[in-house]
Structure formats: C-alpha cells, structure tokens
Amino acid sequence: MTKRISTEDAPHEKRENLWLLIVSPTIWAVHFLFSYITAAVWCAKVGSPGGSLQPVRWAIAIYTVIALIGITFNGLSGLRRHNFGTESLPHDFDTPGDRHRFLGFATVLLAGLSAVATLFAAAVVFYFFDCR
C-alpha cells in the first residue's frame, strides 16, 4: 500500500474550535436546568400543589423555541463543515480537511440528539397542568 497525498486546502487547526462540538448538548443542559428550576421555584414559592402550572408551561415552551433555534444554528454550521470539499464519510484521512469534516459531522449528530432530548423535556407541557 502506498500513501496518497492530499493537497486539499482546509482551515488550519488554529481556526478550528473544539467547543463548537458541545454547543448543542450545552443548550440542552441549560434548557433542562431552566425548565427544572422554573418549575421547582414556581411550585415551591408561588403555586400551590393543586394550583395552575400555566406560566411554567409557557416558560418551558419559550425556552424550547429558543433552545431549538440555537441547536439548529449549531447543527447547520456543523452540516456546512461536514459538506466541506468533495470527500465523504467516514472522514478518516490524516488531513486537515477530514478533521474539519469529522468535527462538523459530530456536531450535526450531537445537535440532532440534543434537539430530540430537548423535545422530550418539552413534552411535559402537554401532560402537566398543576403542581401535583
């Protein structure tokens, strides 16, 4: 086997950002915490056990929309990097281009998972109407 040499012009490592990989899961975590804290504080401080959860449901719905917008942006940026150049999966070449595509692909997958997990959490607004 002989090595093949790539001359593809991909971004240098210094222009790559590892943190972009975990933007979407972080958004999920913030959405989750905000939803939990809002419900906990509301039920402990404002609402009574049988009292309405309406404001909390709206709050969670708004958090969800904001979170999904953020995750979508992160996912699209990942998709752009995944589609960089002409090579396709599995992104396993020792080249800056495949590193760039791989990080993009992993970002897309994590964005997808985070979106699903965020929607799972948001589903509580359809099932809970009071603080019981």
Added chain:
Amino acid sequence: MSPVTHHDDPDPLPHAPTPELQRAQEERLREAWRSPSGWRYWSDVNNTIVGIWYTAVAFLFFLFGGVLALMIRLQLAVPGNDFLSADRYNQVFTVHGSVMMFLFAIPVFESIAVIFLPQMLGARDLPFPRLSAFGFWCFVLGGIFLSGSLLFDAAPRGGWFMYPPLTSTYQPGVGADMWLLGFSFIEVAAIAAAVELIVGTLKCRPPGMRINLIPLYCWYVLVAAAMVLFAFPPLIAGSMLLELERAFQWPFFDPARGGDPLLWQHLFWLFGHPEVYIIFLPSIAIIAMIVPTFARRPIVGYGWIVLAAVGTGFLSFGLWVHHMFTTGLPGVSLALFSAASEAVAIPTGVQIFCFVATIAAGRLTHSVPMLYTLGGLATFIIGGLTGVMVALASFDFQAHDTFFVVAHLHYVLIGGSVFPIIAGCYYFFPLINGKKLSDKLGKIAFWFLFTGFNATFLPMHLTGLRGMPRRVFTYPEGLGFDALNLLSTVGAFVLAIGVGIVAWDIVRPKKKQPLSERNPWNAGTLEWLPRMPQENWGVRSIPEIDSRYPLWDQPNLVRDVDQGRFYLPDAEEGKRETLVTSPIDAEPVQILRLPGPSFVPALAAITLGGFFILGTFYLWKAAVVSLVIALGTILHWLWTTTAVIPEKAEKSAGLGLTLPLYSSGAKSVGWWAMLITMLAVFTAFVSLVFAYFFYWTIHEDFPPASATGPGVFWPALGAALLLGAWALTLLARRCNRVDNAPAFYAFLTVAIVGSLAGAAALLAGPWRTGLDPTRHVYDATVWLLAIWTALHAVVGVIMQGYCMARRAAGRMTGRHDIDIHNVTLFWHFVAITTVIAAGTIAGFPLVK
C-alpha cells in the same frame, strides 16, 4: 484502503540507523526508563507499572466485594436465616456496594486507562506520572481503611448512598465518618487521575493522530474523565456537609434547625447517576477496541460512537432525580427527569448498533474476548431495557426499593462493566507480561459467569415484582420469595466459581508458557506495537500516524518504530521524555521531560490520608499536623520536579524537527492540569451555592427572620480586597515577564497582605454579626461559603509566596514562568468564587 495524508507529513527515515547506534539508543532508553529494584520498586511512577498495581489492587477489592455479596446471598438463601445479624447485614451490604463502586468500578477504569492510554497514543508516558502514583497510594490507603472497618464491627451501615438522617442522627460510631472521609480522600485520587487522562488524551498524542483518528477508547476515556470533574465534586461537597453535621453539629440535613435531608439525595445522585456512566463508558470503550480486531475491519460509525460517548456524557447529568421519584417532588419535575432518562437510551443504543453493524459487516473470528464481549452486550441490553422501565416514574413507584431495582442495576453494571473488563483482561493480558491467558479456562469461566449471573439476578426481577424490599436482612416464609431467593443464592455461588477461575488464570504461574507472539490478535491500534514482553519505555520511537488503524494501514510501521526511524528514538541526556502535541491536529509542540521514580507521591498520599483518617476519629490536632506535613511534602514535590528550567532551550526530536523543552501558559501541560483541577474545585463550590438556593426554594424560613448577618459591609470589603489581590497577581505576572523584579516582588507582597485581609474580612461577616453555625442551617451555610472562599485565598497566598521564592531562587525567570502563569489561573478562580460567594451571602438576602 490506503491512507490519505497531508502533504506536510514527514516520512520515517529512509534508512535504518546502524545496528550499533540502534543498540546504543535502546540501552540509553532502557536506562532512563528502568524500574528501580528491591524495595525501591515501590517508588516507581511509570504509568504502565503504577497502572498494573492499581488494577491488581482494584481487582482484590472486587474479590473482597464479591465475598461480601456471597455473605448477603447466604443470609437471604432461606427465610428467617440467622447467618448474619441485622446489624452485621447492614454493614455487609453497605460495604459491598461501596467497595464495588468506589474501590473497584471507578479505580479500575482509571487504572486500565493509565496502563493503556500512553500505549494507544504512542506516548512514552502520560504527562504527570507522579500524580498517578499519588492517586494510587491515596486509593490503597483509603480502600484499606474503609474495608478494614468491617473487621472491627465499625463499618458504615447506611447503604452505599448514605442517606441522612439514617447516617446522621441515627448512626453513632465512626462507620459513617469512615465512609465520608475515606471516600472523599479516594475521590481526590479519582480527580487526579482525571487530570492525567484528559491532558494525556489532548496533549500527548503521536504526530498525525488528528482528532478524527483517535482510538475510540480515548474518546470514551476523555468523556468519562471530564464527567468525573463535574460528578465527583457534588459528592465531595455533600460529604463535607454531612461530616460537618456529624462532627460539629452544623444542621445541614436536620429539619429541626432548618436543614433538609433531601439535599443529600440531590448532591449524592448528582454524583451517583453520572457515575454509572463513568463506569460504563470506559468499559464499553474496551469493547470498541475488541470488536474491530475480531471483526477484522474498522469500526462502523466512528462518528456515531463519538456522538454516543459525548451525548451520554451530557445527558447522564440530567437523570439524577430518577433515583428520587418517590420523594414527593412535583410531577412536572419528575417528568423532566423521566424524559432525560428515556433520551439517554438513544446514544446508549447507537453505540451498540455500531458494534453489531461492525460484527455483521466484518468476518468475525471466535475468541475468548469476543465471547465476553457478546455476553456483556446481551446482559447490558437486558439491564438497559429494565432501565427504560424504571425511568418511567409511574412504574418506578411500584418497583422502587424492591429487588427489581437490584436486578436492574446488576444487569447494567455487570453486563456493562464487569464482562467488558474481563473481555479486556483476556484481550490485553499479553501486554502486561507477554503471556496470553488460557483460552480453555476463559471459556469455562465464561459459562460459569454467564449462567451463574443470570441464575442470580434474573429471578430477582420477579422477587422484586412480588414485593420483596431491598436491604432487609431476612424475610418470612411463604410470601413467594423462598424458591427465588434460593435460586439466586445458588446462582451467586456458580458466578463466584467463574470469578475464581478467572482469578486463577491471572495468577497461575506462567513461567513455562511461551511468550505470546507480537500483536497476537492482529489488531490495528498502536497499543499492540510493543515486543513481547514489552520494555518500560512505552514506544521505541514515536510514529507519525496516518490512519485510525495504523498497524493495518501503514506499511512497515512496526519495523520503522523498532529501528528508531521516527521521533525521539533516543534518550541522549538520560532523561525520560515524551512528545507534547497540539489538541486538534496533534502537531508536535514540545518535548516534555518527565520525572523519575520517587517516594514523594506515596509520602504525600500517606500524610494527606493521615488528615482524613485521624479526622475520622475526631483527632483534629493530629489531623492538622498530618495535613501540614502533606502540604510541606507537596511543596517539596513541586519545588524539585515541576517547571524545571532545562539546560538548553530546545532539542532535536528527529526527522528534522527541533522542539522547545519548556512551554508556559496555555501551551504547558501544567496549566491545563490547573485548569482541570480548578474546574472540579469550582464545581464543588457551585454545589455549596446550590445548597444555599435549595434551602431558599424549599423553606419559608431561609433566611430565618431571626438572622442577623452577615450584612453587606464585611463581605463587600472582603470581596474588594480579594479582587485587588487578583489584579495585583496579574500585574506581577506581567512584571515577571519583563524581568522587572522589584515591581514583581512589591505587587505580590501587597497581594499577599490584601488576600489575608480579604479572607479575614469575609470571615468577619458571619463572625461580627453573630451567626452561629449550630443554630440554624442559614448560619451554617453562610459560614461555610465564607470559609470556603477564605481557604481559597489562603491557598492563593501560599502560591504567591511560592512564586516569590521561585524567582528569588532563580527557578523562575521572565522566560521560564510556568509557576506564575498557573498561579494566576488559580487566582482567576479565586476571583470568580469570591464574587459569587460574597454576592450570595451579602446580596441575596437583600433581594428577598
């Protein structure tokens, strides 16, 4: 398929060095990496050696935990049994759970990783070998201390989760203190290992091993180690609160004085649930290495497995309340955690599909490691499915605290961790001493383990559904539990026979057995480079990597590495060295000198352990003396072996590459270690702040109407002084850089005075306003936040003084400024901690 590389990548030397030169290089490397002999052997710090000790001790604790399990099963074999008294039974199941979790599952992940990570990364060693040795000695000491308590009828009795008030008001004696202090100590070791593993994975890869080419094991270990940083600190914080309540009557969990036992459950499970994944991910990581080897093809869905590892790492932090479904939280809260618990099944399932796809797409060769892999996956899937069941709050209300949960957790942990680890044992063993384990014994043991395991735990689902509660020492006849329990007990002994066979296979004499051939399984990853038996140097020369499976894809790799045609083929100065590379593309940036054997890490561990052990018996004076000795030892350690100024600025790494021997700031590995350590410390602090707001949320009387402090003046003054000290430390770093020594000393001197005054002012807040930490939880929480911040300032002062001494002694200069960079980083965290602590204790009562 042939690998594709970048046009900048160097090739190995076209011609081998002369045989004489190769021999001389090998001799120098051998000498530099030689293990000490005689009793000094125990001063070794090479990760591979320490990792083997670590794994062996963890395995001994596993056997000990197993014996306790058999005692539990004997007691439950028949109704009304009196083999163990109720009190003894409580001790046995508490120590069984604690040992298996804290002394086996977590340490074994770290110990396996410190053995194999350097080898998978083609590194001579990980960047902080003495830190790993320190962690090992902490673990041994803490483990013996806790396990030994059982022999003196003094073991903890509260279950491995130690819920108060069962472990506070209702449990006199030292058992619970042993648990709280002993495990806090061991958690220090776990965080030390996490630092080593994270920095190792990000900074010590071979050139060319870009982030898309890292062995999957390393991804998993990176994620699990990062999880340790955020999961363990809440437990350390919780243990501190509970110990303060037990030792000094600070009422964090005492409802009569405003406390709340539920806070413990939050802090414990904020650790406890991610911990399950901290155990599971590195174990499944072994499977991710084994499957491609025996399927004879690259893994299918590498990117998807990275998704699984990272995604599970995140989601596992949103599950903790599913252990608390029956504590009366509002339904909407339970549902959020139930949703996350269902969501985590997605990434967990994804990786299993990837393994199955790899097996299906490849040509599977039958082998013992593969047998354990498949057995483990099948078992884990059953545990995962019952996990999805108990993740539903409504089902959990029925199953909670019954044997159904016992069955579920054992399917998860034994399927997801023990089977993969035994698979790894059979797979990796040739790398330990050059000999293979026996295929025959491995197969026999497997069938004992597999049938024994299922005979033990499958019936428990039914025992639980029929209503048998956990943690009861006996049960009456005729409730439908009798035959099922007897079957579980018989199964447990069959399982034990399997464990015994594996243990025998490991320890049986192998002198007459021939050495294994090199790379016996024909694997593709770098850990299989070494000759059998392997040398201490880790890798003969550090290769340039072009592929995820370099041994399959890179022609002549083994020959070129062996002949020293790659990087660092020599140890000209007789020093231990490895390459440091950049985190994303693994471009070489530095040659890192590593410290050699020393008893200092062991001494630091023993003296630090002394603090915790003596504290258990409330011998606080002796404990503080031990702590001071530990501090002195650690300072000596830092002074003599860290940030050493090299005799020359740079040296050749081979292949025409010249690299610096010293880097400071974000380029140095020490800076990363400080950052990672402080993230963990900061997480513990956030847990304490969480406690403050938890009390505020749940309790009407927080702060109580009678609260008199801490007021605004003292906390604000303290914060201002500490922020001033932080700014002066930053200025001092700049002055050092431009070699303005007078200003450097002046700024740091004023900073030290300011820090001490700031710490005093913070403590003056609760003190001058008469807050009594034993009166109400509000007073206790304010005191604790103030003390925590003040202690940071005091540690910061020690660091500032250390930097002044380093410069005065000529060990730190304008160019060689690792120390002051790392101290400044510490002070960034002091500044954030101060702002949050002062803002909370002084500002929040005003908001209310």
